[in-house]
């Protein structure tokens with residue numbers, strides 16, 4: 001009898017766990033209405049100092065998703081993966097052409113106000129100078145590309161061609 005009671009209690013807890021997981025998913029169609037308003041992605045990167053000395057240690061990268069008027073889309077409680085690539089460039093004129101890949105990495109964006117360039121805090125990724133495989137002969141500025149994958153699987157790409165890379 002004790003065994004049966006244990007089994008029933010265990011089954012109940014298992015079912016309760018499943019029910020809770022289903023209820024916690026924030027992916028109802030209503031909650032993702034904002035996805036349809038996204039018309040473009042935007043990225044910027046600036047050199048940044050994140051330790052105690054006075055020297056900049058690398059670049060901090062911010063992204064935004066924007067509507068057709070280039071106003072930021074406000075999202076939170078969601079995870080959208082981001083591919084980040086940094087290229088050198090030899091172009092002296094605009095638009096700059098990518099030359100050699102010096103950094104490739106991934107990140108996620110979870111909240112528009114933390115990852116957009118609102119306060120200068122956070123960002124999606126800090127990339128240290130030594131993580132970019134630049135050569136002494138490379139130009140100081142390069143091109144950073146991001147690809148953001150939306151919850152519906154659609155991808156938006158953006159670039160910033162005045163990124164300090166060394």
Ligand SMILES: [Ca+2]
Nearest residue numbers: 051053055057
């Ligand atoms: Ca520093």
